[in-house]
Structures are given as C-alpha cells and as structure tokens.
Amino acid sequence: MSMFCFQCQEAAKGTGCTVRGVCGKTDNVANLQDLLIYALKGVSIYNLEAKKLGIKNEAADQFIMESLFATITNANFDKNAFVDRIKTALVLRGEVKEQLLKAGGKTEDNLHDAATWSADSVEEFMVKAEKAGVLSTENEDVRSLRELIIYGIKGMAAYAKHAYVLGYKEDSTLEFIQKALVATIDDSLSADDLVALTMETGKFGVNVMALLDKANTTTYGNPEITKVNIAVRNNPGILISGHDLKDMEALLKQTEGTGIDVYTHSEMLPANYYPAFKKYDHFVGNYGNAWWKQDKEFESFNGPILMTTNCLVPPKDSYKDRVYTTSVVGFEGLKHIETENGEKNFSAMIEHARKCQPPVEIERGEIVGGFAHNTVLSLADKVVGAVKSGAIKRFFVMAGCDGRMKSRDYYTEFAEQLPKDTVILTAGCAKYRYNKLELGDIGGIPRVLDAGQCNDSYSLAVIALKLKEVFELEDINELPISYNIAWYEQKAVIVLLALLYLGVKNIHLGPTLPAFLSPNVANVLVENFGIGGITDVEKDIQMFMGEALA
Structure with missing residues (x-):
C-alpha cells in the first residue's frame, strides 16, 4: 500500500484508504501528515521538559496546535504546506531543546527517535514517513487506542485554535495535547493506561469546548433564535x-x-x-x-x-x-x-x-436556528412543563457531521419518522439532513433545535446537565434523551469522548462505527458505555422509544 489512513468515517471499505484518500488527499500528503504528527511528538518531548523548568515557548505551543488542526480531514491537501510544517517542526524542536539545556535541564539518554531524527530533503521525508505512520504500531489494540487519542486531540486542537484567535487560551489544554502526543509513543503504557488517557482526553475536550463557547459568546453575544x-x-x-x-x-x-x-x-x-x-x-x-x-x-x-x-x-x-x-x-x-x-x-x-455575476438562486425560504444553551435555558420552564405534561416524550441528540454516503439518508428518514411528541437537539452539519423539513413544533417549541456548529456541541451537554438538575436526577442517563449521532471527522471524535467523560451512555454512532476501533477496543466501549451502531430507521426508533418506556 502507498498510504494508510482510517481517521474519517469514509475510510475505504470501512477499513482504511491505501492508495488515495476518499477525501481526495494523495498518498504523498497522507504520508507527510503522518510524519508531521511524528515530528510534533518530538517537539512535545522537549517542550514538556522545558515547561517543568518554567520555560514557555508560545511559538511551539501554537505551532503544535495549528499543525494538528491542519491534518484534520478535508483541511489541507497541499503537499508543500506539510513539507514546510515538518521543516519548521524540526527547527522548533532544536530551539526548544537548546532552551531546555541552557536552563540546566537534562534529556534522557535513550530518547525516542521522534526527538532525534533529522532529514533535509523531501525525498528523505518520504522515506521516513513510511516508518512513522499509523501502522508502525503493530499491536492492533494499542494502535486503536493511540489513534483514538490522537484523533481526539486533533479535534481539541481545532477548538483551541478557534478560541485562541479570539484571545482565549488555557495553557493546561495545550500542555495536555502535548502530553497525549508523547504518550502515544510510550511503549511502557498498557492498554488500561491508554483507556484512562482516552477518558482524560474527554475531560479536556469538555474544557476546550467550554472555553470556545466563552470566547464566541463574549465576543459576539449569545446566539438568538x-x-x-x-x-x-x-x-x-x-x-x-x-x-x-x-x-x-x-x-x-x-x-x-x-x-x-x-x-x-x-x-x-x-x-x-x-x-x-x-x-x-x-x-x-x-x-x-x-x-x-x-x-x-x-x-x-x-x-x-x-x-x-x-x-x-x-x-x-x-x-x-x-x-x-x-x-x-x-x-x-x-x-x-x-x-x-x-x-x-x-x-x-x-x-x-x-467582476462576478450574482449567485444563482437554488432555493427559497428560511431556516430557524439559534438554540444554544443560553436560549434553551431561557425557555427551561416551558420545556420542563412540556416534558412533565407529556407533550414532549423524548429528546433526540442528532448532532455531528454530514457526508457523501447514500446511507446518510437514514438521518433524514429518522427525523421524518420520529413520533410527533419528540424534539431533535442538533449541532454540526448533520442538521442539513433534516433542518429544512416541515417537522412542526410542540406548543411553540420547534421540533428541531439547532445549537450551531459542531464547535457548539458543548451547548447540548450544558442543556442536558441543566435538565438533570431541574428534574433532580442523580444520573444524566435518567433523562428522556437519546443520542443518535452522525460522525465524519476528528472534531466529532472529541465530542464523543467529551460525552463519555460526562457519563453519557448508550450513544449510537453512524452511519458506520469508526474503522480505527479494533474489535477489542470497540467491545470496551460497548461494555462500559453502551456504544452502538445504527440499523434501520423503524427498528432504531422502536429501540429508542422502547428505552423511553422502560
């Protein structure tokens, strides 16, 4: 194979792209992205040691954050951009190492290759990339957990970047991202250690989404209906x-x-x-x-x-x-x-x-949105009253991503066939599967409540936690809320890990489960969190509504 990538939902044959990405990236770009991640691990090794001595290298922190973001699916297809980033990473690694040594710090005698390798030409980069990719971890379960963590911190880095440009940052989040990168090349960590780190990734996912929510709403105001x-x-x-x-x-x-x-x-x-x-x-x-x-x-x-x-x-x-x-x-x-x-x-x-002609009109009408947590909580009395009266039987969180697969028609049909006494909570582009349907309202509450971008999935967690408090429940899973989430790329991964950290169980993912989950890791998620896939619309609605009656 000329490449291997299985980070998105459209991984070829449900296992991984080996010739060219379904997203359109070439094998060269895929391999250079892998090498960039490897180089970031090397920078992080030195930068974490430097932080222990009080040395802050903001350029390194920002570069690691932005570079992770650049490797997210459908972000950057430019081979030269990744060559330049790898070169910059090697320079930064040397600068941080020098700062560390000047401050009296020491490095281990047997540093990982990620901290010591060097190359000058694109040809050398391509040779190195073959040894630094996803498949370099031979144990399937360890590989699965390592990649789950990496994809989680890719999503985390994207959210951190959005907050950063608005002047908001948390050093603890940036430090955790680097800690997690280094952990994925630490062969002393067991599968249990990596599972624990996965949950910690979810914890920082909640933190960074809260930070971004604060950055957006402080800067631009709370979203309005x-x-x-x-x-x-x-x-x-x-x-x-x-x-x-x-x-x-x-x-x-x-x-x-x-x-x-x-x-x-x-x-x-x-x-x-x-x-x-x-x-x-x-x-x-x-x-x-x-x-x-x-x-x-x-x-x-x-x-x-x-x-x-x-x-x-x-x-x-x-x-x-x-x-x-x-x-x-x-x-x-x-x-x-x-x-x-x-x-x-x-x-x-x-x-x-x-110099351009006006846009060609492709549709007419309006879409209603703006139901972020501030708005929904202002309607809390109305929502709670509708639940208590039985007017609203159940909420369905249908957040996440859209994609090309024909199987994603499932989400349109699911929304259409849901009982009329249910409400959809959404965020992300998954909503385009149903946000233009005439689904009506319940006592003036629209049956589709759009909280915003995938970045705004935090709002859905805040709403759920508030409802738990209002109904005086001990467990968030006692709420009349079901989770049927469509995923596509790595920002959806950090949203999933954040929900798991918050204790949410029985989340269903589709249209397929992630290719990067090995059978054993998938079983851990099923046994501990009730993670499931989707089947067909009628069966799934019966299953969800059966849970509601149980």
Missing part, C-alpha cells in the same frame, strides 16, 4: 465556509459599503444567529447545504468563496480560481490569505467579487 434567509439578492456576493467567526467578522467589516453581499455556507450557517453580525445589512443569509455538496453549490454561487477551516473538497477547475483559503486550509493552486500583524486583508476577494 433567528430565521435565516436561504434565497439570494441581485448583488455580487462572497461565500464564506468553515467555522472561523473571526474571519466572518473581518470579512463583514471589509465588505461593508462595497455593494458586495456576504453569504454563509455549511458550518458557517450559525454565524447568522450571533447579534454582532446582524447589524450588517449586506449579510444576506445562508447559501446551500453541507460541505460535500460544494462542488455544485460553489459552481452556481458565481462569486469568490473563502474557506476558513476544514470541510474543503478538492475544487473543480471550473471554479477553482474563485476559491480562497486561509489559516490551516490549503490546496495546491488556490490563493491563500495570510495573517499579517494580526489582521487579514480580503481586498483581493472583494475586487474579484465585483
């Missing part, structure tokens, strides 16, 4: 996709008064819910659906598109010249907007937009 327009106007437009709200703010400021309209796409839809963005008259609404439909929707949009985070699909030549990337996103041949002195300049996109 909002009717989001999905039609278009007759002006040239710029489409912004991904998750980064700071980029959203900068783009709105720079396009104000230019005659250019701004539309959100996919996971940027929840930007429409924030008070700070509603003051912009040229902020029109949302265009299109989940990330995987962008090959058609970017075509019909006509104007420039800004990709702020992961969720990029390799672009078609027909619109490739209109796609701009920023932050950790990359694809060879696309124009990249860098941060300079803490700011980004979108003038090139604005000039480009002036």
